Amino acid sequence: MGDLGQALWMVAAVGAALWLVSTLFKARQRIPPPTRELDPVTRHEVEQSLDDIFVRLQDYSRETLAKLDTKVRLLNQLVGEAERREKSLRELLARLPPESVPSTPGRETDAAPSRIPPSAAPPAAAPVERRETPPPPLEPPVDRRRERVCAMADEGRTLREITLATGLQTGEVEMILNLRRMPST
Numbered sequence: 001m002g003d004l005g006q007a008l009w010m011v012a013a014v015g016a017a018l019w020l021v022s023t024l025f026k027a028r029q030r031i032p033p034p035t036r037e038l039d040p041v042t043r044h045e046v047e048q049s050l051d052d053i054f055v056r057l058q059d060y061s062r063e064t065l066a067k068l069d070t071k072v073r074l075l076n077q078l079v080g081e082a083e084r085r086e087k088s089l090r091e092l093l094a095r096l097p098p099e100s101v102p103s104t105p106g107r108e109t110d111a112a113p114s115r116i117p118p119s120a121a122p123p124a125a126a127p128v129e130r131r132e133t134p135p136p137p138l139e140p141p142v143d144r145r146r147e148r149v150c151a152m153a154d155e156g157r158t159l160r161e162i163t164l165a166t167g168l169q170t171g172e173v174e175m176i177l178n179l180r181r182m183p184s185t
Contacts (some may be wrong), residue, residue, distance in 0.1 A: 148165075148166055
């Protein structure tokens with residue numbers, strides 16, 4: 001009877017296991033699936049978080065655009081200043097006699113070289129009296145705002161303090177300080 005008793009216990013155990021599995025499966029089917037809807041409190045928190053992220057992104061993009069605008073404005077000023085200096089240098093070079101203009105190797109001059117042999121050249125004319133006009137200053141124009149920003153930075157003031165005191169935008173102050181740190185060429 002030992003083998004039969006053991007077989008009965010096995011059948012009972014397998015039956016109980018099947019009953020347990022089917023009961024759990026049926027219970028699982030009766031549990032409603034989770035809904036996609038959030039409760040109002042959680043929904044409000046999620047919407048608030050998304051709104052905060054959106055506002056931060058707008059602020060960041062506005063700040064970035066302001067910095068870019070400032071840098072573009074400063075670059076345009078620098079290009080204009082470079083063009084004015086180039087024009088004044090060209091005017092100064094045009095006033096000088098050709099023989100006093102130093103030639104730069106590898107660079108062509110505007111005037112064509114003379115092809116007249118020295119023996120056929122006419123005698124030199126009497127020197128023309130030239131008025132001495134002071135050349136325009138080659139130093140950069142003094143920018144009081146730039147000096148003030150640099151002085152305040154040297155005093156150890158923060159970027160925010162400098163922007164508030166000067167009325168300049170953060171990007172302008174950063175650019176002035178960064179340009180000051182650049183090696184001059």
